[in-house]
Amino acid sequence: MTKSLEVRGLAYAYPDGQQALYGIDLSVERGERVALLGPNGAGKTTFVLHLNGILSGGAGTVNVAGLDVRPGDRDALREIRRRVGIVFQDPDDQLFMPTVRDDVAFGPANLGLRGVELDARVAEALEAVGMADVADRPPHHLSFGQRRRVAVATVLAMRPEILVLDEPTSNLDPASRRELADILRSLEVTLLLVTHDLPYALELCERSVVLSGGSIVADGPTPDLLSDEELLRRHRLELPFGFDPRVKPVRPA
Amino acid sequence: MHVPDGFLDAPTSVATGAVAAAGIAVALRRARDELDERSAPLAGLTAAFVFAAQMINFPVGVGTSGHLIGGALAAVLVGPWTAVLVLSVVLMIQSLLFADGGLTALGTNITLIGFTTVAVGWFVTRALLAVSPKRPSAVVPAAAVGAFVSVPAAATVFVLLFAAGGQASLPFGPLLGTMLGWHLLIGIGEAVITGLTVSAVVAARPDLVYAARGLRPALALRQADGTLIDATPSPARTGRAGTSAGDRVGLRAVLAGGALATALIAGALSFLASGSPDGLERVAESEGFADSARDHAFGNFAFADYGEIGGIPVGLAGLLGVVVTVIIGLTVFRFVRRRTDREENVTA
Amino acid sequence: MSSAHSHLLYRHGDSLIHRLPAHAKLLALVGFMLVVVATPRDRYLAFAGYAMLLALVAVAATVPAKFIAPRMIVEVPFVVFAVLLPVISTGPRVDVLGLSLSEDGLLAGWNILAKGTLGVVAAILLAATTDARAMLIGLQRLRLPARLVEIAAFMVRYADVVVSDMQRMRVARESRGFEGRHLGHLRVIAQSAGALFIRSYERGERVHLAMLSRGYAGAMPLVEHAPVAGRAWASVAALPLAAAGVAVASGWFV
Numbered sequence: 001m002t003k004s005l006e007v008r009g010l011a012y013a014y015p016d017g018q019q020a021l022y023g024i025d026l027s028v029e030r031g032e033r034v035a036l037l038g039p040n041g042a043g044k045t046t047f048v049l050h051l052n053g054i055l056s057g058g059a060g061t062v063n064v065a066g067l068d069v070r071p072g073d074r075d076a077l078r079e080i081r082r083r084v085g086i087v088f089q090d091p092d093d094q095l096f097m098p099t100v101r102d103d104v105a106f107g108p109a110n111l112g113l114r115g116v117e118l119d120a121r122v123a124e125a126l127e128a129v130g131m132a133d134v135a136d137r138p139p140h141h142l143s144f145g146q147r148r149r150v151a152v153a154t155v156l157a158m159r160p161e162i163l164v165l166d167e168p169t170s171n172l173d174p175a176s177r178r179e180l181a182d183i184l185r186s187l188e189v190t191l192l193l194v195t196h197d198l199p200y201a202l203e204l205c206e207r208s209v210v211l212s213g214g215s216i217v218a219d220g221p222t223p224d225l226l227s228d229e230e231l232l233r234r235h236r237l238e239l240p241f242g243f244d245p246r247v248k249p250v251r252p253a
Numbered sequence: 254m255h256v257p258d259g260f261l262d263a264p265t266s267v268a269t270g271a272v273a274a275a276g277i278a279v280a281l282r283r284a285r286d287e288l289d290e291r292s293a294p295l296a297g298l299t300a301a302f303v304f305a306a307q308m309i310n311f312p313v314g315v316g317t318s319g320h321l322i323g324g325a326l327a328a329v330l331v332g333p334w335t336a337v338l339v340l341s342v343v344l345m346i347q348s349l350l351f352a353d354g355g356l357t358a359l360g361t362n363i364t365l366i367g368f369t370t371v372a373v374g375w376f377v378t379r380a381l382l383a384v385s386p387k388r389p390s391a392v393v394p395a396a397a398v399g400a401f402v403s404v405p406a407a408a409t410v411f412v413l414l415f416a417a418g419g420q421a422s423l424p425f426g427p428l429l430g431t432m433l434g435w436h437l438l439i440g441i442g443e444a445v446i447t448g449l450t451v452s453a454v455v456a457a458r459p460d461l462v463y464a465a466r467g468l469r470p471a472l473a474l475r476q477a478d479g480t481l482i483d484a485t486p487s488p489a490r491t492g493r494a495g496t497s498a499g500d501r502v503g504l505r506a507v508l509a510g511g512a513l514a515t516a517l518i519a520g521a522l523s524f525l526a527s528g529s530p531d532g533l534e535r536v537a538e539s540e541g542f543a544d545s546a547r548d549h550a551f552g553n554f555a556f557a558d559y560g561e562i563g564g565i566p567v568g569l570a571g572l573l574g575v576v577v578t579v580i581i582g583l584t585v586f587r588f589v590r591r592r593t594d595r596e597e598n599v600t601a
Numbered sequence: 602m603s604s605a606h607s608h609l610l611y612r613h614g615d616s617l618i619h620r621l622p623a624h625a626k627l628l629a630l631v632g633f634m635l636v637v638v639a640t641p642r643d644r645y646l647a648f649a650g651y652a653m654l655l656a657l658v659a660v661a662a663t664v665p666a667k668f669i670a671p672r673m674i675v676e677v678p679f680v681v682f683a684v685l686l687p688v689i690s691t692g693p694r695v696d697v698l699g700l701s702l703s704e705d706g707l708l709a710g711w712n713i714l715a716k717g718t719l720g721v722v723a724a725i726l727l728a729a730t731t732d733a734r735a736m737l738i739g740l741q742r743l744r745l746p747a748r749l750v751e752i753a754a755f756m757v758r759y760a761d762v763v764v765s766d767m768q769r770m771r772v773a774r775e776s777r778g779f780e781g782r783h784l785g786h787l788r789v790i791a792q793s794a795g796a797l798f799i800r801s802y803e804r805g806e807r808v809h810l811a812m813l814s815r816g817y818a819g820a821m822p823l824v825e826h827a828p829v830a831g832r833a834w835a836s837v838a839a840l841p842l843a844a845a846g847v848a849v850a851s852g853w854f855v
Contacts, residue, residue: 052814078816086814093807096294096758098734110816138734140761154815257679259716263639281746293748293821294812297755298805301763302798304756308767309790330798342753349627349736350609350757352672352724355717356627357634420642421709424691446791453795461802 002066004028004162004190010050012058020046022214033191035201035222038211039236044194047211048164052084053077065161082111085160089167091147095139100150107158125157129183145176162190169197198226198239210235255362258355265418270360276368280337287332287463299331300339311442319439324366325374325400326447329392332463333375340367361414365407374403378464389459389468397448404440408432610672610728618662618730623739625837630727632841637719640848642712650847654840655722662730669725679717686710733757751821763801
């Protein structure tokens with residue numbers, strides 16, 4: 001079966017010459033949930049921007065569900081940007097239309113949907129994140145957690161193959177954090193979660209990959225990685241005080 | 254101050270509306286070169302910034318304050334054509350959603366604030382940059398002077414429009430004098446804030462200052478015997494606005510524009526200086542106008558100390574004349590010297 | 602231009618005027634104001650008629666007078682100008698309350714005051730009954746260049762964000778003891794303005810990335826429009842036509 005994501009030897013340097021990625025190899029199967037961990041400055045966001053062709057010009061290949069990411073090929077790029085849905089860190093950067101409905105419609109409209117079909121797609125995406133009742137509100141009238149969820153909806157509306165989230169829990173209060181986890185769990189999509197939030201990674205992703213200094217330094221089952229104290233320490237990853245990755249928490253009924 | 258409905262008559266309002274539409278059409282095409290296909294979100298965010306920045310106020314004279322206009326600032330930061338679009342959108346939204354500025358006066362406001370301040374601010378900045386050392390920080394004083402000149406320039410255009418289509422028989426001379434005086438003071442505030450803001454941006458992200466493109470000094474190469482020569486910059490680094498071809502064309506246009514701006518102000522001033530003072534005094538005496546000169550509200554106005562109403566233009570004319578002459582003189586002098594320098598470099 | 606103008610005038614409601622499409626309202630308003638501006642200044646009855654028409658619109662829009670009145674503060678600069686005109690104008694003088702004022706200046710001052718005030722009230726009524734999104738769609742329907750409408754849309758969307766960024770900076774400054782009512786404070790404020798520009802510009806770049814990630818290829822997708830019913834056009838045309846009627850009628854009485 002085609003892998004959702006196949007990255008081979010990806011290397012990249014910024015225009016000023018500083019190298020950010022030193023050859024990344026990563027394979028993600030369909031339906032897998034992978035957490036991308038790593039300290040600040042490791043190159044996580046730079047890596048993510050390669051997945052839909054926004055950044056390019058280095059070395060290596062990126063293949064999304066069978067399609068190669070080639071920046072010159074506009075038609076392929078359009079399809080790739082449908083297949084890879086990236087939810088960026090600041091929802092205000094993603095919600096740039098006058099109302100929630102307009103924002104969620106933006107993506108599918110760019111894919112060519114119109115009329116009843118477009119409305120149905122918008123409704124479907126908003127339902128999936130539980131934000132159907134705020135469809136006609138302007139984004140700045142929503143709380144931060146609500147904006148996060150709507151940002152996820154704007155990407156879901158394109159029916160992506162792989163959903164990439166960049167720091168989805170930053171600035172979220174615990175209730176919103178749990179609500180988002182419930183939503184992500186309910187989605188039938190390949191998931192790539194870029195995060196510092198190690199318990200979140202443990203809760204949602206069975207596999208984790210550590211990116212540090214522009215290379216992948218670890219790749220394995222999340223509980224194993226989080227139990228490796230030496231690995232965590234070496235790459236500036238820390239578990240919250242008192243958190244034991246080996247204990248499987250049980251939610252009160 | 255945004256012009257409200259009724260200041261200018263219907264034909265003038267419609268005419269400025271046509272001018273505004275034409276100017277925006279041109280700007281739409283040319284702005285693409287400044288911001289490439291990212292123009293809509295970047296221009297939009299810049300418009301949001303200008304909207305916010307216009308809330309900055311500064312003291313002007315006794316007990317009153319002026320507000321930043323931001324035309325010259327926008328031109329220096331994002332380029333003149335984009336600045337035209339940015340200011341026009343700000344004015345449009347202010348009049349439609351905030352009832353600030355008359356709907357029939359939108360053409361006038363765009364002509365004054367969207368075009369005049371941007372064009373004059375940009376041309377003067379570029380003229381000064383042509384004679385300044387090639388460093389990003391050189392943009393700061395150039396932008397400040399550009400901002401300073403842009404405000405009275407717009408005031409002059411307003412008075413000209415008012416002379417054409419205003420429905421009041423105001424003595425043109427004193428009106429121009431008062432408006433210029435007032436807006437010279439506002440221009441000082443605009444210059445200070447523009448200069449300091451550009452300075453802050455240049456310090457952190459000089460690549461975001463459109464006017465500073467191509468101002469980075471050439472890289473030096475050290476030769477075998479230890480001497481330094483200039484490296485030829487690679488095409489990728491100079492960017493769109495920094496190409497030498499653009500500079501050559503730009504310099505000529507800049508001087509033309511600078512001359513136009515100064516001619517506008519100088520011409521308006523000579524109008525003042527030629528007939529008005531004596532003529533006005535005569536008219537004032539015969540119509541009893543001179544008596545009311547004492548009760549008028551501009552009595553405590555700074556420049557009023559130079560004399561009665563007839564004296565205001567003289568004082569201002571003097572001040573402006575000095576400023577204008579310095580700018581023209583510097584420009585011409587340095588243009589000649591740069592021409593010679595460039596020739597020397599080519600032959601070396 | 603002052604902080605009073607950072608709050609949108611939109612007032613939620615479901616009146617006849619609220620439901621009219623924005624581009625029709627805009628055209629009606631411009632038509633109305635053109636008639637007003639073209640009216641000779643001594644047709645006092647006409648101006649009374651225009652004021653009554655606007656009052657009728659206010660009633661139809663369920664916008665109360667106490668909403669409109671405080672928002673007319675925008676007027677202040679040109680009220681000052683209008684008041685000064687009689688003082689500094691030339692021409693034959695009349696005596697008013699002991700002051701010798703120019704007759705022509707009085708008329709000119711009245712002209713500006715009357716037309717300007719009518720303009721402000723009309724603009725307030727438009728803004729109060731039209732939300733930002735509807736206004737942008739209205740501009741689109743009026744065939745304003747698409748790029749211009751896009752820029753306006755982004756401005757409207759992010760104006761609040763940028764203004765609140767600016768206010769947060771002010772709070773941070775003042776929390777660290779900054780007062781500054783003197784000219785030295787301009788340097789600090791300008792530093793904040795510089796930081797604000799950089800922050801806003803970088804946000805613009807990120808927004809562009811987000812747009813690219815959702816398939817943006819240079820043109821915003823079209824919003825489909827419902828055609829405007831004939832009845833809507835009729836009710837909207839009523840305003841400028843009535844104004845024209847008033848103008849003509851007043852000509853017979855002067």
